[in-house]
Amino acid sequence: MEPQAEFVPGLMLARAAAFSWPGRLEEEFPAAAVLVPALANDKEASSHSDRMCRLVVAVGKALTLGESDIRGLWLGAALHDVGKICIPGSILRKAGPLAAEERAILNEHPALGERLCAPYRALKAALPIIRHHHERFDGSGYPDRLAGEAIPLAARIVQIVDIFDALITARCYKPAWPIGQALAGMRAECDEGHIDARLLREFARLIG
Template sequence: MIQWKSNHTGFTEQIVSESNPISTVKSIGSNHVVESQNNVEAYSLGLSQEDLMLENRQAVSSWIKSDINCGDDSLVSRTLQAKGSKVNRFDLDPPKVLVVDDHAASRMTAVALLGMEGYEVIEADRGSTVVGLVTQKQPDLILLDVMMPGMDGFEVCQLLKQDEQTRLIPVIFITALNDRRSRIRGIEVGADDFLTKPFDRVELAARVKSLVRQKRLNEDLDHAEQVLFSIAMSIESRDPNTGNHCERLVKLGQLFGEYLNLSRYQIRDLMWGGYLHDIGKVGIPDAVLLKKEQLTAKDWEVMKQHVLIGEKICQPLRSMRGVIPIIRHHHERWDGSGYPDALKGDDIPYLAQVFQLIDIYDALSSERPYKIAFTTEEALSVMLEEANSGWRNPKLMQQFAEFIPYCQE
């Protein structure tokens, strides 16, 4: 037997696992017996919501009790959690689903079906309250009605997807509208899926479960990336001599990437490379990393390991595949005299070639304890000499020399 508990004192609901597994018995502090839950199944079979509401108004009212949240009568929250239910395989905490619909009957249907699957369900009856509720409750998924008074579903979805804090929350539009224009509009504002009323229980459960799983995987990936960036910034803070080196590389990488007409993903990798190119220095001893005297040959062998350490740190993350060549190869030289693999010419990954130019330029044009900041002309002159010596891609170096004055303008 499975028992559900709501947030209300004295309210419990039990599923009796006998010959009819979906029959229910409900008590509200007494032996108050209510109708079979087969009525919930009737929604998915296409029976009208009005007929069911007329027939079972009292039963449904007593079944779905409400709280008032945030001091707003339009916001109600309930928890219907099935102990040991399928969704608990996601995590120890049951996923939260926010159902937004101005029609009470539709909300009740969704809440009942999701409750049977073990989700914690939160409700709202108008779009204008959703953003605040999302911030407070942090749901794992939103079932969002399209046609609502005031702020409609399209506007709500667009606001959520534009916000860095809520963009990863999947949004499923629930609507009676099945026309092509509505779906295209939904896709444009960032909807992740669509469901048409009346709900099919199996389809609803499958779509919600899939998107919640995807959202949690995305969150894990997002957190892993944030950890890497934090490590990279902590490395920069170990060496106060570099100033805001990483931040400057990120901005310069974006501008140079746009100048070269690189793709959005290549520009993103260049920008991430600005933060992560030296992340492997976390494994370099301070005695070498912070040494003020000239490094010995032995010191250099230790220092060169930072590109390999950085590659190993970022290797497990698939989202870092475009950044790893930058991390490993940004010290290679066009004539093959660089490290770690002594690659020559176009064997050096293109983004690594692009990145090393902005890295060298920033180092030359910034003040360090062992040198003054070079002017733009002086820095470019040194880099052009290195290109003539065979260290840099001459064509790319020429493009960079043309880019810098353009960038400054």
């Protein structure tokens, strides 16, 4: 699939470059920016990315991760959905349920995002997050059906934050959920084996 000019994830890459990173990323970032046909403001995607970045850093600090790991989390959160530039806007913005074929196309975005970012040395820390943020703890996720701790920790963290932000944010197909309802829904997902229970407890404690 080729990137769709009609959908650009609002300055995801540009915001990643603005973080306090080693010089190597700043030098390579202009090359990474060619992953998108143009950097345009998509308010929904940009806001989602901003919230994700702030939350994953807070989670990383709560888990006492090292600085390099937290920076990797930040970068992965900024780029986790970059593969969606390859997905038709008609699928991304569809108000109703996706057909099975449309869902299959959408589910390609983690692998596509990894492929887009893989040539850039400075984006290496983001690759496992981009590829695996839709895996499930019980092995029922995608693209590789990884289970348990075989799913990289950073991807499990980004997954939890991604689900939470999706639930508390109004979308074209759903209203925003209150925080309490969102956490309850995530606990139900955890009971079904989809989410890392330990990380969800830490996240819920952080959200308070």
